[in-house]
Amino acid sequence: MEKQMDLAAWREGALAFEQALNSVVVGMPEQVRALTIAIFSRGHVLLEGDVGVGKTTLLRAAAQLLGGGYQRIEGAIDLMPSDFLYHAYINEQGQAAVKPGPLLQHEEALSVFFFNEINRARPQAHALFLRLMAERSVNAFNREYHFPHLTVFADRNRLEREETFEIPAAARDRFLMEISVKAPDARELQRALMFDTRFYDVDALVGQLPSGLTPYDQLNALATQVQSTVRAEMALQEYAVELWRVLKDPLAAGISLPEVDMSRLLAGGASPRGMAMLMRSARTRAWLEGRDYLTPDDIRAVWPYVVTHRVFLSGAYALQHERIAPQLLQAVLDKVSAP
Numbered sequence: 082m083e084k085q086m087d088l089a090a091w092r093e094g095a096l097a098f099e100q101a102l103n104s105v106v107v108g109m110p111e112q113v114r115a116l117t118i119a120i121f122s123r124g125h126v127l128l129e130g131d132v133g134v135g136k137t138t139l140l141r142a143a144a145q146l147l148g149g150g151y152q153r154i155e156g157a158i159d160l161m162p163s164d165f166l167y168h169a170y171i172n173e174q175g176q177a178a179v180k181p182g183p184l185l186q187h188e189e190a191l192s193v194f195f196f197n198e199i200n201r202a203r204p205q206a207h208a209l210f211l212r213l214m215a216e217r218s219v220n221a222f223n224r225e226y227h228f229p230h231l232t233v234f235a236d237r238n239r240l241e242r243e244e245t246f247e248i249p250a251a252a253r254d255r256f257l258m259e260i261s262v263k264a265p266d267a268r269e270l271q272r273a274l275m276f277d278t279r280f281y282d283v284d285a286l287v288g289q290l291p292s293g294l295t296p297y298d299q300l301n302a303l304a305t306q307v308q309s310t311v312r313a314e315m316a317l318q319e320y321a322v323e324l325w326r327v328l329k330d331p332l333a334a335g336i337s338l339p340e341v342d343m344s345r346l347l348a349g350g351a352s353p354r355g356m357a358m359l360m361r362s363a364r365t366r367a368w369l370e371g372r373d374y375l376t377p378d379d380i381r382a383v384w385p386y387v388v389t390h391r392v393f394l395s396g397a398y399a400l401q402h403e404r405i406a407p408q409l410l411q412a413v414l415d416k417v418s419a420p
């Protein structure tokens with residue numbers, strides 16, 4: 082039988098993890114909450130936002146707290162799938178040699194792989210990545226490498242999105258969440274970011290966090306137990322299914338959005354995988370809130386983070402995804418009455 086974990090003690094640990102993140106990134110408690118839910122749901126995370134708003138800091142802080150092997154790779158137009166797996170070089174004897182690349186250096190101890198600026202890489206590089214996210218394994222040097230504890234973090238900056246590659250739909254669908262990060266509006270926080278020298282040096286900022294506060298190699302067992310413990314009553318299940326149905330066909334549900342032809346809006350709705358991920362995240366949120374049953378609020382809280390990047394808009398609407406998708410998602414929540 083699987084070892085039973087003490088869910089109440091682990092909840093305290095998860096809240097300490099969240100608090101530690103909030104101690105190094107300022108002004109983004111909601112994003113930190115979402116990231117915490119994603120990590121304790123064992124999901125991969127895509128961060129999106131302007132440049133220099135703390136995305137890398139947040140992800141590196143999470144990696145530090147998880148412990149285990151950490152690697153990162155920079156998205157670049159000439160990045161090849163093989164760059165993840167090995168480096169070819171000329172050794173001291175002048176002969177060609179290869180060394181394990183970023184993915185293979187830690188083997189099973191790899192806990193966080195960070196794909197910086199994922200949208201600068203070509204789709205070829207995404208293919209390997211897709212398998213890595215879906216199966217947590219890759220083939221190299223005639224064998225299979227497994228990364229059972231791996232969480233993939235990726236970020237893409239918003240400013241250059243037009244000049245770079247869109248992440249293929251299949252790859253996006255494998256991220257549990259897409260989290261948007263913005264610079265804080267509050268004057269005090271802006272002042273802190275400008276004048277508090279703590280925020281000038283990311284290495285020092287992140288280095289002060291306790292490494293391995295949340296042991297990465299126990300998250301699989303924990304998440305399995307959280308998922309099987311949090312109950313969903315029938316009325317709640319019906320509510321969740323109704324959200325999905327309305328999202329798939331908002332026109333039939335009577336939803337209209339300004340300046341949008343609803344009959345031509347959607348190229349694809351949320352996938353079953355996406356909806357399963359929604360419930361996974363909602364259960365983790367319920368556990369963090371100290372409950373062993375789901376409420377509509379759990380679903381509503383994770384809804385934008387889990388669903389926005391899974392809604393595919395057609396034609397010209399695709400270019401306005403950033404404006405229209407959140408409106409659509411909110412309209413769906415407004416339409417379906419909670420039990």
Ligand SMILES: Nc1ncnc2c1ncn2[C@@H]1O[C@H](COP(=O)(O)OP(=O)(O)OP(=O)(O)O)[C@@H](O)[C@H]1O
Nearest residue numbers: 105106107132133134135136137138238280281283
């Ligand atoms: N909200 C924030 N909290 C803490 N530090 C921040 C915040 N926003 C910016 N910083 C500081 O600004 C600098 C840049 O942050 P970071 O590298 O994390 O940004 P980024 O969003 O990843 O940028 P890019 O997209 O250019 O990689 C760091 O020194 C970081 O500490």
